[in-house]
Amino acid sequence: MKIRFIYYGAGYNRKDENITAYLGYRPPYRWNEILTFFKERSIPGIDLVRDHAYWRTVHMERINKEPVSRWVKISNCAVKNALSITICETLVPVLPQVLCRIKNMFDLSCEPETVYNSLSSMNDICPGLCVLGTRMPGCLILLKHR
Numbered sequence: 617m618k619i620r621f622i623y624y625g626a627g628y629n630r631k632d633e634n635i636t637a638y639l640g641y642r643p644p645y646r647w648n649e650i651l652t653f654f655k656e657r658s659i660p661g662i663d664l665v666r667d668h669a670y671w672r673t674v675h676m677e678r679i680n681k682e683p684v685s686r687w688v689k690i691s692n693c694a695v696k697n698a699l700s701i702t703i704c705e706t707l708v709p710v711l712p713q714v715l716c717r718i719k720n721m722f723d724l725s726c727e728p729e730t731v732y733n734s735l736s737s738m739n740d741i742c743p744g745l746c747v748l749g750t751r752m753p754g755c756l757i758l759l760k761h762r
Contacts, residue, residue, distance in 0.1 A: 633705045637715060638698040641724045644749030647692040650722065653753050668692070672756060674703075676710045684710055690718060699724070723751035 647668075655665035664671045669691040676684050686704035693700045699722060707714055719725065732748045739746050 634702050635705060635708065635711075636700055636702045637711070638693060638696060638700055639715060639719055639722075639724055640696070640698045641722075642726065642728055643694075643697050644728060645692065645694075645697070646747070646749045646751065647694070650751060650753055674707060674710075674714060674756065676707075676713055678709045688714060688718070690722070717756050721754045721756050723753060726751050 651665050651668070651670060654663065654670050658664055662673055669689050672688050672690070674684075674686060674688050678684055684707060686706045688707070689702040691700045691702075699718070701715065701718055703711070703714060728749045728751075731750070732746060735746045737746075
């Protein structure tokens with residue numbers, strides 16, 4: 617997984633700084649359809665689709681079990697064939713876990729050509745059912761069963 621970082625700040629207060637990482641994908645990526653999927657399933661106070669981006673609150677634990685909570689903004693950077701992931705600096709201690717979960721949530725390991733070649737016969741049954749670049753979105757945090 618190739619990750620590129622851009623650091624930028626908002627003022628001089630380090631607590632207010634954000635970090636942006638890019639997670640690559642194989643094109644095509646049907647970003648608008650993914651956003652529609654998440655928008656239709658959004659939970660107020662948890663996630664939000666706004667301005668062509670997906671916003672999500674994240675609650676995780678550091679290695680010492682200390683809880684960390686902040687927001688993540690995910691948007692498409694089509695010219696780089698990558699998703700742009702912007703997080704609050706507070707989440708840096710759990711950055712690898714956040715990026716791994718986002719990679720799974722947005723199905724970034726998908727090989728669109730392979731999927732399309734395997735499922736395109738579905739179009740014989742219902743034209744337009746299988747579209748190149750369609751992904752299988754997931755969830756950010758898995759719930760634990762007792």
